[in-house]
Amino acid sequence: MAQQYASQQPPGYKNHIEKVALVGASGQIGKHILSALLETGQHTVTAITRRTNTSTSTSTRTLPLPASVTVRTVDYSDPVSLSTALLGHDALIITMSTSAPLDQQTKLIDAAAAADVPWVLPNEYGYPKTHRGLAADIPIGAKSAAYRARIEELGRSAWLGITCGFWYEYSLAAGARFYGFDLNKRRVTFFDDGNTRINTSTWPQCGRAVARLLSLKVLPDDERDASPCLARYRDRFVCVSSFRVSQREMLESVMRVTGTEVRDWEIGYEASVERYKAGVEEMRKGNREGFAQLMYTRLFYQDGCGDFESSEGLLNGVLGLPVEDLDEFTRIAVEMAQEHKV
Numbered sequence: 001m002a003q004q005y006a007s008q009q010p011p012g013y014k015n016h017i018e019k020v021a022l023v024g025a026s027g028q029i030g031k032h033i034l035s036a037l038l039e040t041g042q043h044t045v046t047a048i049t050r051r052t053n054t055s056t057s058t059s060t061r062t063l064p065l066p067a068s069v070t071v072r073t074v075d076y077s078d079p080v081s082l083s084t085a086l087l088g089h090d091a092l093i094i095t096m097s098t099s100a101p102l103d104q105q106t107k108l109i110d111a112a113a114a115a116d117v118p119w120v121l122p123n124e125y126g127y128p129k130t131h132r133g134l135a136a137d138i139p140i141g142a143k144s145a146a147y148r149a150r151i152e153e154l155g156r157s158a159w160l161g162i163t164c165g166f167w168y169e170y171s172l173a174a175g176a177r178f179y180g181f182d183l184n185k186r187r188v189t190f191f192d193d194g195n196t197r198i199n200t201s202t203w204p205q206c207g208r209a210v211a212r213l214l215s216l217k218v219l220p221d222d223e224r225d226a227s228p229c230l231a232r233y234r235d236r237f238v239c240v241s242s243f244r245v246s247q248r249e250m251l252e253s254v255m256r257v258t259g260t261e262v263r264d265w266e267i268g269y270e271a272s273v274e275r276y277k278a279g280v281e282e283m284r285k286g287n288r289e290g291f292a293q294l295m296y297t298r299l300f301y302q303d304g305c306g307d308f309e310s311s312e313g314l315l316n317g318v319l320g321l322p323v324e325d326l327d328e329f330t331r332i333a334v335e336m337a338q339e340h341k342v
Helices: 032-038 077-087 102-115 132-137 140-154 167-175 204-211 248-260 272-284 289-299 326-338
Strands: 019-023 046-054 057-062 071-075 091-094 120-121 158-163 187-191 198-201 235-237 243-245 265-269
Touching: 019 032, 019 167, 032 046, 032 204, 046 077, 046 204, 071 077, 077 102, 091 102, 102 140, 132 140, 132 289, 140 158, 167 198, 167 326, 187 248, 187 272, 198 204, 248 326, 272 289
Parallel strands: 019 046, 019 091, 046 071, 091 120, 120 158, 158 235, 187 265
Antiparallel strands: 046 057, 198 243
């Protein structure tokens, strides 16, 4: 990628992403990314999974993955194991739980550099990391920045970040500390007046966004080519979204889905600034649930931080992402809450 145009590359240069390594292929977002990658017909996927130890031997975890997916088991304590698994890949996508060891992503980034993987998508899904207020008020921002800085420091890969807001169906179903709803008890707490709009995305939309981003050609054909290509987003965040919606609009959707009316709901109000401070205090006292409260509430501040569609613009059109039905995914959230699947 030292040269600017595909026409200037050596003979045999491949101007597209073909081989993709995916960490967390059976996880919450990983399975949607995997499905979308396979649907494009342009990618072959390798699922990177940890080697697990039993009392008698080392074995591979059984993953519910399509037969077309290659599974590579790795040992995170062995850098050679990681870099060997990544050799020959055009991109590495990292998805992992917040409970994963803190150094695990760093090890993957280092291994991608050692294996000369040109593109890395770190575990960057959620709120806009470039907003100064959010960066200062949400503690994980500094850790995310450190991962991106590590990629740039090594200088062998480019990074791509996905700004998609929080996942809609999960966040609506997960309880009052998230989008303010207890769906089963028919309670909602509006932050401020409940009219602040934020961008939020469904799991399938995030999966499509990643797959279609990696389906773009890598470089422009020549100096006259202004069509979309991956190089234009090198070391940048890509903003995508399913809905720009307020809590009140979420409630309207929930009422349509459940056949309820306002009188059926217990509605409360809380100042977003005070709710954020309460979450911070809970974290200080050791209650990890306070983190979800402070993070989600901060996105609803009236400084527009959660509405990145208005401030940054979306890449939905460039990627050909569909317009989704809010009620369809509200219904999924209601079912998740009823079945306690969060």
